[in-house]
Amino acid sequence: MAMRQVAADGTCKLLLRLGDGRTVESVLMPDFHPQRAAGCISSQVGCAMGCDFCATTQTGFERNLTSGEIVEQFIQLRREALAAGRTLRTIVFMGMGEPMLNLRNVLAAVKRMADPVLGALGWRQVTISTVGIVPGIDELREADLGVNLAISLHAPDDATRADLLPMGRRFDVREVLAAADRYQASSGRITTIQYCLLAGVNDSLAQARDLARLLSGRDMHINLLRYNPTGLSLRGRAYTPSSMEQTEAFLAELRAHGAVAHLRRARGPDIDAACGQLRKRATSSI
Ligand code: SF4
Secondary structure, eight states: EEEEEEESSOOOOEEEEEESSEEEEEEEEEOOOOOOOOEEEEEEEEOOOOOTSSSSGGGEEEEOOHHHHHHHHHHHHHHHHHHTTTTEEEEEEEESOOGGGGGHHHHHHHHHSSSTTOOOOOOOGGEEEESOHHHHHHHHHHHHHEEEEEEEEEOOOOOHHHHHTTTHHOOOOOHHHHHHHHHHHOOOOEEEEEEETTTTOOOOOOHHHHHHHHHHTTEEEEEEOOOOOOOSTTOOOOOBBOOOHHHHHHHHHEEEEEETEEHHHHHHSSSSTTTTTHHHHHHTTT
């Protein structure tokens, strides 16, 4: 292990050194349940997706992780959870990288983690998150594992989304949600819509209403995320998190328009909690 940080709230962030000297991040997050924890793992070293507010992509893409390297993160997190008196109950692929671009190795790793003998996690305890790679979502559907799907949407309209996420220029909101609909129809799993609130960018009440309208008639859950500032963005912007007041107003507007939405509490705000932040700092200090 190259580095380990533990936050006041018990969130534990690991920087793991791979056989070739590269590093990846994994995070253990304590659950409200006193004996449970969730793990967040990486699928790639770095990332090529270029999401403007993300620290991971600032160091570029280096390579895909092997299935063994993905499983190793699970093993390390399970060890950390046990040491903290908890059981690792869920795994989310929301760390470094775009899982759909390394899907073969991600699926091989998931099969080992979910195996009753090897990992004993269970399919439904795994969530794979994507920035919206439509062919990847369809391939995941064809794999028929019954894992959960999360979509990083971050804006209800194509213009704002494409400005934040370059992949939004390749696959528009309508196409991404249609792929999620197909996945949901086939797997029976409710899709989570990830939405990171950025002040003055995607947090207006009009955008909340547009988002609620977009998801109307769809059985999907919105997960609102608090932004962890990571310094200047890839394109030199200084994003800031929405105020708590605006966050709560956005959440209330969503609910008032029929959406199912929750605010995910910030994890480990006193450590390098944002994805890629610890690795970026470790790399720049070498
Ligand atoms: S948010 Fe995810 S997909 Fe986007 S650049 Fe960061 S790691 Fe890659």
